Amino acid sequence: MSRGAGVAESSVDHSASSEEKDCPSPNLNTSKDSKSGEDSGSESGSESDSDNEEPKPEKTNGELGESPTEGASAQAKEWEDKELPTGHFNSESIKIEPHCEHCNAENKHNEQVTPRRLSGGQFLMKVDMEGVYECTETGLIFEVNGKVDIKYCILSWSKYADLVVKPWAVGGPLFDVKCDPACLTSIQFPHSLCLGRHDANMTFRVLHIKNSEASLECTVDHSATHVKWHVSSLSPVGPxxxxxETLYHHGAVILYKVIDHNPSLSFRVYVATNNESFIKDISKSVKHSSKKFMxxxxxxxxxxxxxxxxxxxxxxxxxxxxxPEEIEFVDGSLLKLKSYIEVYLEQPVEFKLLLVEMDSEEIVWKAKLRECDWVQRDQSQNISKSSTGGNRRRKMNITLPEEEVYDKRMKQVDTSAxxxxxxxxxxxxxxxxxxxxxxxxxAIVNLDLDISDIDAIREKKEDVTISKFRMLQKWKEKEQSNATVRNLYNCLKNVSAEVQEVLEGFL
Incomplete structure (x- = not known):
């Protein structure tokens, strides 16, 4: 990591005193005059996001006056009770890696941990020993001094727009982290900026929100991808x-298609910073629109x-x-109304989309959209399935046992049945x-089986295919009446394409 501006060149052990000396007054002016709320919707269509789904910040177990060990243990049990099936994972929340060799070269040495997904868009990471662990879903990096359960979720910056006062600007996603603070030494927050070699005149801080008020807290360090902060207490925090100098953002272009009975095509194109709070806001905005989207x-x-x-x-x-025909890019993290570009074609044809920077005429992003990208199964939309899709299904059927092909032909069941x-x-x-x-x-991550189940299967020392079969049987026993093709398809949708093809054949 390269040292952040204004942070003394001292060891971690002495950083607290250095930060107090270098940091400004910790309290922020929360005047509404500073709210970054200009509506960029004058140039494009916009949709208000719905904030009522976001988990409310809770008091953290382990704070003063509570027993940290008992509190953390009780809360961990409560989290597990609310754990969602793996099939409920939302692909929107998957971390988008920036296309930048400078930034992607960082933090490859940290131990990667895939968290459990809980209700309300929350994650649970369970670690058994001291170390530094990186969440594969959000990019958060936790430094812990022992066994601990960490619960966290992504929040919307727009809820707290009044608290981000100029000249400060959003640097990355906003998180709510809960665990025993005594076990959590530091957090490294992913940021959405490309610093390159131009970070000498940049200063990072962490905005720490407590009871609808905020304070700026000094960072320990920052790198090309993360901002490191020593944990003081736990409540919503973000860089x-x-x-x-000019801020350079890693960008993301996100596409949604309107689902209706018209033969024409209508799309929303969002140009966003590669910031999970921003991307989550877009997903919620689309979800709560009066139209249906895919x-x-x-x-x-x-x-x-x-x-x-x-x-x-x-x-x-x-x-x-x-x-609109052109847009002026702004980081819309603080805006409730997220700007988008509408694309409309009268006929459903293949087409290319290119995002071009007007000054240089350079292509910033491009994609080719084909019929197979928007044709959906199990829908009664006025769109026919492509002939290539039919060929694909016939090819998959050949790989199935003969009795299943016969059953499919005889029963002539549709995919929904x-x-x-x-x-x-x-x-x-x-x-x-x-x-x-x-x-x-x-078996463990997607099908939620216990390691004891896997050990029992491996002890039999059978053929590896038979071991995999017994693993799937174990899942079927656990699910009982829910051991359906659709449920297994949802559980394994992030596995290889070959597995997905077989399951689609079952459908």
């Missing part, structure tokens, strides 16, 4: 930055950095109706043959 899965990362105040235009090949059918042993053995070397990880 902010003050800079004398997310189009295209590489979101911009290949050129975005700058505040720069103008960009979206280009379609062949030509489409695009509103087949989705609720209980899995057979024949299907499980077919699927077992497609699972790779990571089947043990899949």
């Amino acid at each position: 902010v930055i003050q800079s004398e 997310k189009i899965d295209k590489p979101p990362v911009c290949h050129k950095l975005l700058q505040n105040g720069k103008k960009y235009r979206l280009v379609s090949e062949p030509e489409a109706d695009i509103t 087949g989705a609720e059918t209980l899995l057979t042993d024949a299907q499980l053995i077919t699927l077992a043959g497609k699972l790779g070397k990571e089947w043990i990880k899949i």
Whole structure:
């Protein structure tokens, strides 16, 4: 890590006194005059996000007056009771890696941990010993001094827009972290800026929100990807930055298609900072719109950095109706209304989208959209399935046992009915043959099996395919009436494409 501006060159043990000397007054002016609330919707369509789903900050177990050990243990049990099935994972929350060699080179030495997903968009990371652990879903890095359970979630900056006072600006996602503070030494927050070699005149702080008020707390250090902070107490916290130079943002372009009965195509295109708070706000905005949308899965990362105040235009090949024709980029993290560009085509044809920086005419982002990107199964929309999709299904059926192909032909069930059918042993053995070397990880992370179940299977020292089959059988026993094709498909949707193809064949 490179030292942040204004932080004394001292060891970690002596950083507290140095930070007190270098930091400004910890309390922020919360005057509404400082609110960054200009509505950029004058240039584009916008949708108000819904904030009522976000978990409310709770008092953290382990604070003064409580027994940290008993409190943390009781809360951990409560979290586990609310754990969601793996199939409920929301792909929107997956961390988007920036397309930047400088930034991606950092923090590769930390131990990567995949957290459990709880209700309300919350995560639970359980670690057994002292160390430094990085969350694979959010990019948060925790330094702990012993065994601890850490619960955390992503919050919206727009709720706290009044507390971010100029010249400070949002530097990355906002988080609410809960655990025994005595066990948590430091947190490293991911930031969405590309510092390159121009961070000499930049100052990072952590905005710490307590009871609807905020204070600026000094950072220990910062790197190309993270801002490190010594834990003082736990409540909503996130990085902010003050800079004398232009801020360069890692950008993301996120696509949604309107679902309706019209043969025409209508899309929303969001240009955002690569900031999970911002991206979560977009997802909520779309979810609570009066229209129905589906997310189009295209590489979101911009290949050129975005700058505040720069103008960009979206280009379609062949030509489409695009509103607005150009936008001025701003970091909209603090805005309740998230700007977007509307793209409309009268006929459902393949087309390319390009985001172009107007000054340089350089392409910042591009994608090709095909019919298979928006055609959905199990829907009655006025869109026919492509012939390539039919060929794909026929090819998959060949790999299935003959009796299953016969059953499918005889019953002529549709995909929605087949989705609720209980899995057979024949299907499980077919699927077992497609699972790779990571089947043990899949069993624990995706199917929520206990390690004791896996150990019992491995002790039999059977053929590896049979071991995988017994693992799937164990999941089927646990799920009982929920051991359907659809449920297993949801659990394994992030596994290999080959596994997904087999399950789609079952559907």
